[in-house]
Every structure is written in C-alpha cells, then in structure tokens.
Amino acid sequence: MINMTREDAISIFNAAIDAVQPSHLMQEHVQLHDGILTICDKTFSLPAGRPVWIFGAGKAAAAMAQALEPILSDVPVQGIVITKYDHALPLQHIEVAEAGHPLPDENGVQATARMEARLKAVQPGDVVLFLLSGGASALLADYPEGASLIQVQQVFGLLLKSGADIHEMNVVRKHLSSIKGGQLALLADTEAWCSLILSDVVGDDLSIIGSGPTVPDPSTFSDAVAILDKYNLTAQLPSVIYDHLQRGCAGDIPETPKPGHPGLKAVHNFLVGSNAIALAAAAQKAISLGYATAVLTSTATGQASAIAGELVTTAKDWKGPRPACILMGGESTVTVTGQGLGGRNQHLALAAGLLLATAPGITILSAGTDGTDGPTDAAGAVTDRELMHSATTQGLDAAHYLAQYDAYHFFEKAGGLIKTGPTQTNVMDIMLAIIS
Incomplete structure (x- = not known):
C-alpha cells in the first residue's frame, strides 16, 4: 500500500495539472459579449452570421476546443483540431481528429491536409483562433516534396533517441515541413488571427512550441543541418531528406518566414499556460x-x-x-x-x-x-x-x-x-x- 508521503507527492503533482486545465485557461482568456470577441488583449467585432474558425493541434487541443464551444455558443463555429490518440473529446461544431505521437502517421497527414484546405477557405473578415499545445510537431504532419512519411518518421525517431533537446529537434522539424515555423498562418487570408498557446518547452519560446506553426522562425536550414551534424545523424538521413536540406541551405527552397514577415503582421500569439x-x-x-x-x-x-x-x-x-x-x-x-x-x-x-x-x-x-x-x-x-x-x-x-x-x-x-x-x-x- 502506498505510504502517506508518496500520496502527498502525487496530490501536489495533481494540483499542478489542475491549474493548467484548458477549462480554466480558456474562460480566463476568451470572452464574448454583445458581438464583441475579446481574446487576451485583442478585441474583434463579429459580423452577424460570420463564423469563428477554430483550428488547433497538440495534446490539449481537443480540451481547449471543448472549453471554447460554450463560450462561443452565440456565434457560428467551425474548424478542426488534431490531437493524440485517446485524447479526443466530444465536440459539437469542431471536427476532432486523432493522430500519431511522438512519430507522425498517415492520420496526421490526412487531418493536416483537411486543416490546410479549410484555412484556405477563411475570408478576410473572419476570426481565426488557433489552439496550440505540446505534441503539435508530430500531429501537424507533412513531409518534403519527393520524400515519404516513412522517411520523416525515420528522422523524427533518430532525433528522439539522440539526446537533442526540444529546441534542436523542432528546428530540424520546421525545415522538413511546409506548415511549421510560421508557415501555417500564411494559408489564411485574414486580419484577425489569434493563437492561444500552452508551453511545453523550457523558456516558453513561442517559435519552438509545437514547432511554431504561427510564429516567425529565426532558425535556418543551416541551423538544422548543424544540429544533425552535432548528433552524428547526417550520415543516417534518407538521401531525399539530406538533399532537401542541402537545397534549402543553397537557397533553392524558400526559408521559413522570419521575424517581420508581412504575412504574419496580423497574427497574435498569446502564451496562456506554462510550467x-x-x-x-x-x-x-x-x-x-x-x-x-x-x-x-x-x-x-x-x-x-x-x-x-x-x-x-x-x-x-x-x-x-x-x-x-x-x-x-x-x-x-x-x-x-x-x-x-x-x-x-x-x-x-x-x-x-x-x-x-x-x-x-x-x-x-x-x-x-x-x-x-x-x-x-x-x-x-x-x-x-x-x-x-x-x-x-x-x-x-x-x-x-x-x-x-x-x-x-x-x-x-x-x-x-x-x-x-x-x-x-x-x-x-x-x-x-x-x-x-
């Protein structure tokens, strides 16, 4: 039978979890009154009948979406969130998809494609709420042109066992993707995008959390290659992945959007939960x-x-x-x-x-x-x-x-x-x- 001190230790741990539940955090940071939507320190007027789009990825994405639906019950809501297997929750208006983590899988690839298609349907006057939490690096799944999911899984697996920290892993992941590193937010033609972010990285660097799909990326293809070299992984890369990174270093593949990129000027990123x-x-x-x-x-x-x-x-x-x-x-x-x-x-x-x-x-x-x-x-x-x-x-x-x-x-x-x-x-x- 567990002793009382161990029980106390577990109770203290559980209190930490309770404090960062999306049910609390969403109510604290999102309010809707008389057609005015307040998200952290931003306010948006919602035209009658226009939808609020909810997108998201991460282990907490479904819970974040579930907490938002009653807050936004007076307006049309639609979108899709991607979460880890066994993390889905019942949602009324938002699609929830489950996918692989820590390695991406085909369900993640297909759900990400559906998200991309819906982001492209967003109209300039629409509000987008993006719900980001740890795990999104795998759940938002894509791979370079000419490569395969299996090859990206191989690279992710090498990184996970290498001793690389999350900052290093996500720099590499961003440069094997067309949606990570700020690129996802470029898909929607809107002047009203807010990301609500739960941090799972030391230091709460928003460009690293979930590989920063809505945040400008200061890292480069050269940084990604240097990290792979540091952990002696370069020689183990599939040739098509190696070639992709080399073409990026040579400037033949566009870099991720950097700080100051005009396409991200209307994207507001808010940290709402942290260690x-x-x-x-x-x-x-x-x-x-x-x-x-x-x-x-x-x-x-x-x-x-x-x-x-x-x-x-x-x-x-x-x-x-x-x-x-x-x-x-x-x-x-x-x-x-x-x-x-x-x-x-x-x-x-x-x-x-x-x-x-x-x-x-x-x-x-x-x-x-x-x-x-x-x-x-x-x-x-x-x-x-x-x-x-x-x-x-x-x-x-x-x-x-x-x-x-x-x-x-x-x-x-x-x-x-x-x-x-x-x-x-x-x-x-x-x-x-x-x-x-």
Whole structure:
C-alpha cells in the first residue's frame, strides 16, 4: 500500500495539472459579449452570421476546443483540431481528429491536409483562433516534396533517441515541413488571427512550441543541418531528406518566414499556460499540506540522471524547516542506449532512487503534466528508500534496469508508477522532493 508521503507527492503533482486545465485557461482568456470577441488583449467585432474558425493541434487541443464551444455558443463555429490518440473529446461544431505521437502517421497527414484546405477557405473578415499545445510537431504532419512519411518518421525517431533537446529537434522539424515555423498562418487570408498557446518547452519560446506553426522562425536550414551534424545523424538521413536540406541551405527552397514577415503582421500569439503556473499551484498545495516549500526553477534541463542527482543532493542538504517540499519544473533529456521501456521522468525517478540508499526520509517524484512519459501509459514515477529496499528484496537490480533504460518495468514490479491517463494539458514536467 502506498505510504502517506508518496500520496502527498502525487496530490501536489495533481494540483499542478489542475491549474493548467484548458477549462480554466480558456474562460480566463476568451470572452464574448454583445458581438464583441475579446481574446487576451485583442478585441474583434463579429459580423452577424460570420463564423469563428477554430483550428488547433497538440495534446490539449481537443480540451481547449471543448472549453471554447460554450463560450462561443452565440456565434457560428467551425474548424478542426488534431490531437493524440485517446485524447479526443466530444465536440459539437469542431471536427476532432486523432493522430500519431511522438512519430507522425498517415492520420496526421490526412487531418493536416483537411486543416490546410479549410484555412484556405477563411475570408478576410473572419476570426481565426488557433489552439496550440505540446505534441503539435508530430500531429501537424507533412513531409518534403519527393520524400515519404516513412522517411520523416525515420528522422523524427533518430532525433528522439539522440539526446537533442526540444529546441534542436523542432528546428530540424520546421525545415522538413511546409506548415511549421510560421508557415501555417500564411494559408489564411485574414486580419484577425489569434493563437492561444500552452508551453511545453523550457523558456516558453513561442517559435519552438509545437514547432511554431504561427510564429516567425529565426532558425535556418543551416541551423538544422548543424544540429544533425552535432548528433552524428547526417550520415543516417534518407538521401531525399539530406538533399532537401542541402537545397534549402543553397537557397533553392524558400526559408521559413522570419521575424517581420508581412504575412504574419496580423497574427497574435498569446502564451496562456506554462510550467511556472503549474509550479505555483503545486507550491500552494504543498503549503496547504503543511510543507515548507521552495520552488527551485521552472527551467530545469539536462540529462535526467544529472537532474536526479541535483534534486537528491539539494534535499539531503536542506537546512530549512521540516517537513519540506522542494519543487522543480522543466524537461530533462535521455540519450537512450538500452533496449528497455520508459521515459525521461521514470528514468529520473529511478536514477534518484539509486541515490536514496543513504538518504532516509526523502521521497522523489518526477512526472509529465501531459500524463504520458515516453512511449508508456505512465506519467512518471515516485520513489523513496523504502520502495527501493523493497525492490531489492524482490530481487530487482535497479542499476541494471537503469542501464537498460527500462525504468517502466522496474517500477511496474516495484510499485511507484504514476498513471493519470490523458490529462488534456501539457506544460512539461514536475519534479519534487519531499523531506520528512
């Protein structure tokens, strides 16, 4: 049976998720009164009978659209959003399509084509609301002329296992696409486009979130090639992908639209959900449970094992009042060399667990706010010295599981997996240590 400290850790994590639910965020940022639509700090007059177009992509796109429909119940609404499998929700007026993530698939390609066709049908006086959240880089699926979906999947797969961070991966993705990197917003002939964005990237760079389909792109084909070279992936690229990038570097393929591009002057991009918002709610929950609380950062990056070491060391060296809860947010990376199953959060929790043999009274949790950690059905894991000791008595070699990048099967047997199901939001990861 789970102990009370682990229960508290999970409750604190759940509070973070609740704070960035689209049902709250859409009501806060979108209002309609007497034919005047207010989106963040922009207002638009809606001509009678003219539609509001809703488009979107990401793990939270369906939930964002569902929250908007009642707000816009007095006006015609139409459009399409693309979300991950098992993330669809019932919508009255907006089509919802499910597609592959983290690798794009044919359903994503077809849904993206339908979105492009509808964007081209937008009239100059129409309002477009675009709902963007993490996962859109895969869900908005296309591929270069002459290439195939399989070849793009191969490149995405190489990037996911390379150790490249999300900024680097999305620079490459933008230059293998005709819709990412600000290009999608060029399809609609309107002076009223607003994107509502949930950030799943460290630093909340709008040009990186979901590969920035509505945001000017400062990166270049040359940047994409340099990233592939950095991770020794260039020689593994399909020849047609390599040729596409080289033609882009030579100027034979148009670059993505850069800051100041006239076609994006009427596009307004608003950040409405972030890891910092989730962390603040987690801290309030920890305080309500009686913990002295400190938020270390919302921009943690680096290898999962290194962050695990930092978190455990900080907890062991804690000099403040007890019980205490130390919180971090951000997104770790793993460079996968083993053949196991897991994700960055489970790997971080297992790496931390191995350090708890000399750290009694510390509980570590690491989990993704989207409810999905790597290619698993778990959001992450929670562990402490008691759980690790119990695993040893069961004959589980934690160090072996870590070396094989097989944290999922370790925690499946030892206990500690956190399974939320789809959370309908996505603002990176929450990592915490409770010191009893």
